[in-house]
Every structure is written in C-alpha cells, then in structure tokens.
C-alpha cells in the first residue's frame with residue numbers, strides 16, 4: 545500500500561514536472577512588419593496661390609521704354625511662368641501703338657502686317673491711340689524663355705520691340 549502511494553506521487557511528480565515544459569512555448573506573435581510609409585508628396589509650391597506680376601509699358605514713336613534703341617537693346621519685361629499679369633500701358637507718342645507678345649520662336653516677317661500675321665500673336669493689349677492710357681491683364685505663358693514683344697502697327701516692327709522673359713516661379 546505504501547509503495548503504491550509513492551509510485552503515484554512519483555507519477556504525479558513526473559507528470560507535473562513534464563507538464564510545464566511539454567506545453568509548447570507560445571510562438572511569438574509575429575510583429576507586423578512596418579509598412580513603408582509613402583514619403584509625403586512635396587507640396588507643389590503655391591499650387592493654389594496665384595502669382596501676380598505687374599508690368600509698366602511706355603510707348604513712344606517708334607519704340608518702347610526709355611530709349612529709341614529697341615533693335616539693339618530691346619526693353620525686357622520679366623514675369624513668373626503662369627502668373628496673372630497686370631500691364632499698365634501708356635502711349636506717350638503721337639501715333640497708334642500696340643504691345644503684343646509673339647508666339648515663342650515664331651519667325652517674324654519684316655514688315656509685320658497686323659492683318660496678315662495676327663496668327664503669330666500670343667496676346668496683345670490692343671492698339672492705343674496717341675495719349676491713351678490703359679490697364680489690361682493676361683496670363684503669362686508657362687513655357688519658360690524669351691518671347692519677342694512687338695508693336696503690331698504696320699511698319700513699327702522691328703524698330704518697336706522688346707522681350708518678355710518668362711521665368712520659373
């Protein structure tokens with residue numbers, strides 16, 4: 545009887561001893577691998593903001609700006625690409641004058657004839673009579689570079705010309 549009890553205790557001891565270690569170790573819960581976070585898109589600079597620019601244009605007979613030397617030194621107006629441009633024009637001469645942006649890299653005929661070559665014009669303020677003053681607006685081209693600006697009145701180009709330089713914002 546006593547022996548039997550001891551055996552039982554041994555059995556129980558073995559069982560309990562093994563019990564702990566035989567229980568399968570809980571497998572480590574897989575740690576979710578870090579999902580690569582997409583790098584934040586760099587915000588387009590001022591995507592919503594409207595870039596504005598203002599130009600001053602003085603018209604004379606027969607040249608733009610201060611000097612009657614547009615052929616050698618065309619006056620330059622600079623605008624950011626795509627800007628909303630306000631252009632203040634004043635005809636200080638005694639003749640009609642226009643301020644017209646020519647299509648980029650267009651070949652300009654000499655003389656420029658407004659009725660035949662109007663397809664070469666990207667945007668024009670329109671003809672101002674002597675002494676007239678006006679303000680107009682246009683959207684600057686998005687293609688960077690230099691655009692020829694002319695007076696479209698017959699015979700005024702090439703004497704009356706300048707450059708519109710479209711720069712990156």
Ligand SMILES: [Cu+2]
Pocket residue numbers: 606640641642695696697700704
């Ligand atoms: Cu002119």
